[in-house]
Amino acid sequence: MQRILFTTVLLAVFISAFVYFEPPDSSIIQEKNIRAHMAFLASDALQGRGSGTVYELIAAQYIASQLQQFGIEPAGDTEADGKKSFLQTIALPKRTFAEAPRLRFSVNNQITEWVHGKEIVLMQATAADNSGPLQKLVGNGPVKAGAMVLLNAADHLSGKGFDETLAWIAGQKPAAVLVPVLPEWQKFWASLATRLPQLPLDTEHSRSSPSVIFLSDTAVKQLQQVAEGTRIQFNGKAGTTEIEHTWNVVGVLPGSDPQLSQETIMLSAHLDHLGVARSASGDSIFNGADDDASGVVAVLELARVLAAGSKPQRTVYFALFGSEERGGQGSQHFIKNPPVPLKQMIADLQFEMIGRPDPKIAANTLWLTGFERSNLGPELAKHGARLVADPHPEENFFQRSDNYALAKNGVVAHTVSSYGLHEEYHQPNDDIAYIDFSHMAQAINSMIQPVQWLANSNFTPAWLAGQKP
Ligand SMILES: [Zn+2]
Known part of the structure; x- marks a missing residue:
């Protein structure tokens, strides 16, 4: 009897303790x-x-x-x-570009001009003016410092992937990287195309990575016909700093x-x-x-x-x-x-x-x-x-x-x-x-x-x- 009482009391204490600690x-x-x-x-x-x-x-x-x-x-x-x-x-x-930046080059005195939002979109800018000689990069060939480097999808955008390719190229200090837009990036392209791109703030990131410009299929085909070393200008009017x-x-x-x-x-x-x-x-x-x-x-x-x-x-x-x-x-x-x-x-x-x-x-x-x-x-x-x-x-x-x-x-x-x-x-x-x-x-x-x-x-x-x- 006592034993049972003791157990009951113990049980009651245990239950009330449990109820008390039950999470609210x-x-x-x-x-x-x-x-x-x-x-x-x-x-x-x-x-x-x-x-x-x-x-x-x-x-x-x-x-x-x-x-x-x-x-x-x-x-x-x-x-x-x-x-x-x-x-x-x-x-x-x-700082934002005051107007859509443009990419220009001249072949036999014929000037071709592409505008951000149409034939090209600027994904990231490290300067308001990026210009340099065209380099059509092949495979793992060295990147020329200061060049406008055109990638090709087969060599540079499959396998390792874009982020890694970009990191590899960035280390070789090109002026900008020209990237053929992949079909799966169309939505990304469309959303970039609607805004005036921003100019870089002076951050660690902007100093360590080149400007990146996406090219439409037609732009890529046309640029592939242009001679290596042709001067490519890419710039736009910068807005005031706010x-x-x-x-x-x-x-x-x-x-x-x-x-x-x-x-x-x-x-x-x-x-x-x-x-x-x-x-x-x-x-x-x-x-x-x-x-x-x-x-x-x-x-x-x-x-x-x-x-x-x-x-x-x-x-x-x-x-x-x-x-x-x-x-x-x-x-x-x-x-x-x-x-x-x-x-x-x-x-x-x-x-x-x-x-x-x-x-x-x-x-x-x-x-x-x-x-x-x-x-x-x-x-x-x-x-x-x-x-x-x-x-x-x-x-x-x-x-x-x-x-x-x-x-x-x-x-x-x-x-x-x-x-x-x-x-x-x-x-x-x-x-x-x-x-x-x-x-x-x-x-x-x-x-x-x-x-x-x-x-x-x-x-x-x-x-x-x-x-x-
Ligand atoms: Zn997030």
Whole structure:
């Protein structure tokens, strides 16, 4: 009898303890919350959250307000009155061509002129004036410094792929690279063709890479008839320099442990997208639902859950970067003005394009760029994350998001994604109609426990030997 009573009491204590510790509703991310954030961030009202536009600022302000509501503290700029803001405001000088730049050459005194948006599109400019002798590159032949280098699709655009080819050529300092447009780049061509291209800001990127000009099929055929060494001029009238602004949102959940709180982890995403432009489909708003409203929502919802439960021992930062789509300007500023020395930042998970499942991997799973480079991915997977290696290594995604700038600065930083190379990438129809909310909810939920574990453990992620970028 006593024994039974004892057991009953023990059982009652156990059950009440269990009931007490049962996670409150706030520890589960519900689809309705995700839909609500997405419906705002990817709405037409936000006009595609164009980098450095007032719509990017509105998105930033929304994110800041949400973080504030969740109990996250501001960790952006210090205002004139000494108060902290959630926002980091970044001044950006910007120059655009005043009119469409042109490519010109003369054969037997006959001048041929091609205009950006028609026969050619300028993908990236490193100067307002790029001119030099034509070099029709064959195979791995050396590139002449200062030349206007015409690639051929068979030798240079198959196999290794465009990014790698460009990196190889860039090292040999040509004036510009002339690239035959591949059929699969037509949509990309169409969206570039509608805007006046920007002139470079003086960034590390602009100094290390040549101007890149895409050529239509007819332009390529015509240029192939032109003699090697013919002077090719490519230039346009530069507009005046204007100062624009872009915004990061930075919040912090201070760690509860005196020692471990000195170590910080970061969850990040980018809040901007491509804004508005004319497009063939007639829809002009690039909503960027998957890219990267989905990642922003993952960070917001993880912030809400982390702030609602018992406080993590480590300090957690939440950063939503502006102007990622314009060369990662927000994250570059963040790295130069971090809220805590980067040495204390032991890991960053950037969330990019998790709104749709990737058919290349199992359902309700995410992949991690550079999975094989550090012990972070495998360790998160051990703690329940449905996280696998990036199934598209040829796309170099590890280098293609904000995580890379952080990784170059010593932070073990990777991007979490489930981007399956869908057709709507960087198109106006990357909108909410294509989002798989059930996938998104399960994907974000699957990250809660692993992130909570990381925020409460003393495990320090590290690059594997020879894998540090
Ligand atoms: Zn993106």
